[in-house]
Each structure stands twice: as structure tokens, then as C-alpha cells.
Amino acid sequence: MFTQYTFHSFRIGLVTMILVMAVSVAPAQVKGSAASKNKANELEPLNMLVLGDSIMWGQGLRDRDKFRNVTYVKGYIEAAPLPDGVADVVISNGVINLAVNKAKVFREASRLLGPGGRFAISDIVTEVQLPENIVCNSTLWAACIGGAAQQDNYCRAIEAAGLRLVKVEDNPQYQFISDNAKGASRKFGVKSISLLAVKP
Numbered sequence: 001m002f003t004q005y006t007f008h009s010f011r012i013g014l015v016t017m018i019l020v021m022a023v024s025v026a027p028a029q030v031k032g033s034a035a036s037k038n039k040a041n042e043l044e045p046l047n048m049l050v051l052g053d054s055i056m057w058g059q060g061l062r063d064r065d066k067f068r069n070v071t072y073v074k075g076y077i078e079a080a081p082l083p084d085g086v087a088d089v090v091i092s093n094g095v096i097n098l099a100v101n102k103a104k105v106f107r108e109a110s111r112l113l114g115p116g117g118r119f120a121i122s123d124i125v126t127e128v129q130l131p132e133n134i135v136c137n138s139t140l141w142a143a144c145i146g147g148a149a150q151q152d153n154y155c156r157a158i159e160a161a162g163l164r165l166v167k168v169e170d171n172p173q174y175q176f177i178s179d180n181a182k183g184a185s186r187k188f189g190v191k192s193i194s195l196l197a198v199k200p
């Protein structure tokens, strides 16, 4: 069965299998903030693989809310224990900035997609290259700032992985919380973007 889905403002199109890179929360959140079992049933046709380094909490919520088509796979987004071309769509929200080797993550996304597959993500990037004292600050890394890549380099790495960029949009509504993070955000242009790329 095919289902029509969107991510951010991007129309994803017809989908049978979606791969989520690292989500720690309920499948309901990914499937459209559906909290009730009824909603879960409406969304049932979508097959979803959720790849992450910590999956137990999500598995528990999946079982509680009876999402039957969601499979959790324990692994790293840099080296997924999944076959080539397994997904029509790979989505990820606020995770890739935490990966030290982003080029490797993008190569994995490309490998996991079949021809014509979509890579639709939101992530944190920067306007200017972060200095070493920010990159080496573990608190800022955990706040999704220290690991953020410069936007042009980020996009180039996606294309180098064999994906064609279709659209990149800023998410100005995304705000950092702590004063430290807000300061770094202002100084280095740290921001949230959403991006759509296609595997030719």
C-alpha cells in the first residue's frame, strides 16, 4: 500500500518504507503527532524503520500505542545494520549535528535509499565555521551547537554522498534555550534548517 506523506513543508510523495535516523521518542511523534490509538490506526499503512543508538524507550511506546508497522533497529547512523536501498525516504530531526563524521552519515543515507529516494531532514548548521573552543565544549555539543557544521560544507557533503539537493529552508521559529547557546547562536549564526535531497 502507498501513502502520501510530508516532512516539514516538503511533499514526500508516495511512500512504502520510511527510515528514521535516531529518534528517541514515540512513533506517534514521527507519524504526525498522533497521540491516540485511533490515530495510530489511521497511520498504520506507513512502514517505518527507526534506527538509533538507544531504542528501548521508543520500543515501549510503540508497543503501548500499538504501532504494528514500526521496527526499531539498534545501530549508529554512521553505520546502519540495514541493507542497501531499504528505504523510499530517510528522515531525521536534530541528530546529524551530533555525529562527528557527517560525510559518513550522508553516505549511509544515500546507500539506504533506493533510486528516486528522498532524504528529508531538519538539523542545526552554522553560517560561519565554529572556532575550536566552541567545537570542544561538550555542553555546547550536547546542546546541538558544538557539532553543527558550516551550512555550505554540510550541503557539499550531502552532494558528495551522491544525493542531489532540491531545497534548503531556514526554520527561524527554532530558538535555543540557554543563554550560552543563545550567545553562540547569535555570534556564529547557528540555526535550524530543513532540507530535501533526492537520490538520482
Ligand SMILES: C[S@@+](CC[C@H](N)C(=O)[O-])C[C@H]1O[C@@H](n2cnc3c(N)ncnc32)[C@H](O)[C@@H]1O
Residues within 6 Å of the ligand: 022, 023, 024, 025, 051, 052, 053, 054, 075, 076, 077, 078, 092, 093, 094, 095, 098, 099
Ligand atoms: C537530540 S536527540 C534527537 C531528537 C529526535 N529527533 C527525537 O525527536 O527524539 C538525538 C537522538 O539521537 C541519538 N543519537 C545521537 N547520535 C547518534 C548516532 N551517531 N547514531 C545513532 N543514534 C544517535 C541519541 O541517542 C538521541 O536519541
